């Protein structure tokens with residue numbers, strides 16, 4: 001069947017297998033020369049694609065244990081974050097780290113070592129994993145924790161499925177008093193202003209900025225900063241823990257490419273900036289964390305050709321120069337992006353291929369075409385020259401050299417991979433492209 | 437709620453894993469060993485009662501609960517707070533699913549073994565239950581491989597028995613008990629394959645046709661006796677049974693859709709349902725094709 005990541009590029013005919021339990025997964029792993037696990041396909045590119053065998057984990061989604069005293073959860077890797085939150089939020093527990101969509105699996109969150117708006121305080125999701133069960137290439141199930149197979153844990157967190165199939169994950173949720181977020185919105189007129197705001201907001205649990213990536217010259221970097229805290233019962237006496245009931249609306253058809261042109265993007269960006277009212281508001285957690293989830297299949301607005309998300313991080317010392325250079329290049333190319341997000345990461349975590357490292361991360365969306373691919377090659381050069389790296393969960397097009405330049409612990413990862421999977425049973429289109 | 441006559445759901449004590457428990461995770465280390473056979477940590481959540489209390493009058497029994505469709509139907513009912521009795525040939529394989537259901541929904545879940553082909557076991561099993569369930573659903577089925585069924589009578593017999601004889605007799609036993617009680621819902625998962633015999637799967641299809649006719653007769657008999665019978669014709673469903681087949685996406689339902697349709701049919705007292713409405717149209721066209729034309733088509 002035809003599969004793709006969230007960007008719908010590339011789309012590839014993949015033989016699909018379905019994991020229902022550990023024995024079944026083991027039979028698949030031992031019976032295949034080449035395969036990759038796939039969660040909910042919310043990575044943008046080709047990380048969860050293997051034409052010969054793509055093993056879906058979605059039918060292994062049982063919640064196995066929950067301790068209401070400590071918030072410790074054990075679940076199968078295919079459990080969706082949305083399902084977990086539907087269970088835990090009414091009981092007063094929230095995910096320690098969440099990406100910008102709740103339609104991801106817990107296994108996918110470990111494999112990509114996802115980050116959220118609280119990275120500067122909480123680190124990545126992998127940081128909160130106490131232990132996991134990993135099915136490796138030899139058919140064995142290994143418990144990986146900080147005191148057992150610690151090296152394998154470091155390679156699996158952020159390892160994009162290349163160390164094996166994650167079967168179960170144990171981690172702790174964080175307590176919340178309400179399902180609401182107290183959000184504060186601030187405006188910044190320039191890049192320096194937004195950097196200053198990000199830095200002085202480091203005491204806030206959640207911070208993220210949206211940048212008008214079509215603004216040029218003096219306005220370059222004009223943006224809105226959103227910072228938030230879980231609202232206490234006193235702050236939001238009316239907020240319940242019940243999940244807000246809302247129906248998903250789907251984008252009904254693929255948008256024609258013409259709908260997205262420099263003018264419509266400019267208009268969108270200007271409007272968005274104008275609409276962002278500085279001030280404080282109480283919003284439910286779904287609206288706050290997952291605004292895009294309200295429109296199902298929104299990836300179709302980029303049309304049939306698909307799109308790609310470009311997410312880089314540049315070490316703090318070089319962030320200002322690097323991010324401005326990237327934004328200037330994008331702006332000069334007249335290739336605005338609907339989404340341009342800026343966030344200041346905290347310290348690097350333990351995952352060998354984990355993406356976040358201390359510095360600013362910038363995220364941009366582009367429709368896939370030759371002009372984009374050429375522009376992104378130029379951006380790669382800027383990012384690498386500033387000591388930065390790209391996020392594998394978003395990538396569908398970069399090269400092995402860029403990978404090597406950005407990830408200094410790559411050799412350590414490859415040595416472990418050689419030890420646990422010498423025949424490279426686990427591989428994706430991405431791992432082949434990047435020589436992983 | 438699907439059964440308005442039922443009392444408030446017999447909610448069993450809230451999920452377990454008290455603070456004092458030695459840590460709810462993996463029993464037994466699994467480091468570098470072989471795959472845990474009855475996978476590792478299922479034991480953890482198992483303190484919600486493993487049997488049904490006798491006052492659980494809104495219980496749902498599912499025959500074939502280990503199938504993807506059966507599991508989806510179990511989840512949908514648990515989400516409504518209904519206690520479950522799940523039958524499978526190897527109930528141990530359902531332990532994790534049961535743990536999940538107890539934990540997420542706080543309902544009692546009882547697992548029991550049954551090979552439906554063991555006809556003599558039907559009545560004793562039903563009589564041993566703590567309570568006659570409000571709803572009984574048969575999901576059992578066996579597609580088999582048509583060429584094998586055509587060549588090997590023993591294989592054809594197994595397919596016929598599994599899709600027709602055995603589930604029909606089981607539901608017949610259930611029907612008698614429900615009739616005596618004067619209430620209940622019986623749901624049979626049949627198939628569009630029973631709507632017309634086709635070269636590609638007529639052994640399976642003929643058995644499903646028999647099952648459909650049986651359910652129809654049962655419904656007729658029990659109308660006015662407080663017992664409702666639903667026939668479900670799912671169309672293509674993305675399950676273990678159809679793994680590896682190249683099914684057209686618009687005609688293929690997910691197991692969760694089947695479950696939703698089953699619950700809706702139960703609540704609204706529908707008689708015969710197709711899960712995706714397009715199948716009603718397709719099958720009425722297929723049934724309408726004259727035999728002389730039909731036999732020359734390879735359908």
Ligand SMILES: Cc1cc2nc3c(=O)[nH]c(=O)nc-3n(C[C@H](O)[C@H](O)[C@H](O)COP(=O)(O)OP(=O)(O)OC[C@H]3O[C@@H](n4cnc5c(N)ncnc54)[C@H](O)[C@@H]3O)c2cc1C
Pocket residue numbers: 005006036037038039040041042043044047048057077078098099100101103104105106107108109111112113114115116159160161162164165166167292393394428
């Ligand atoms: C709208 C949107 C917003 C997002 N926002 C963020 C964000 O804020 N922060 C962030 O970090 N990411 C973000 N992402 C990316 C997303 O969180 C990651 O790509 C995540 O990995 C997707 O999970 P998935 O279950 O869909 O995995 P998939 O996309 O199916 O797979 C991702 C990778 O994980 C591997 N994998 C999945 N399951 C297993 C398993 N059981 N065992 C071994 N390997 C496995 C796959 O092989 C693949 O390499 C966003 C994505 C979208 C669409």
Ligand SMILES: NC(=O)c1ccc[n+]([C@@H]2O[C@H](COP(=O)([O-])OP(=O)(O)OC[C@H]3O[C@@H](n4cnc5c(N)ncnc54)[C@H](OP(=O)(O)O)[C@@H]3O)[C@@H](O)[C@H]2O)c1
Pocket residue numbers: 499500501502503504505506524525526550551552553575576577578579598625626627628669670671672673674675676677678
């Ligand atoms: N998938 C489709 O496209 C489709 C379409 C129309 C109708 N259906 C029907 O939907 C139902 C469920 O099918 P599925 O697709 O989910 O496939 P499945 O996984 O193959 O389910 C078959 C179920 O039947 C049970 N079963 C078979 N023989 C049995 C026996 N002797 N005793 C007890 N249980 C037995 C199996 O139980 P064990 O776990 O014990 O093996 C399993 O739960 C079947 O009736 C099928 O005919 C399916």
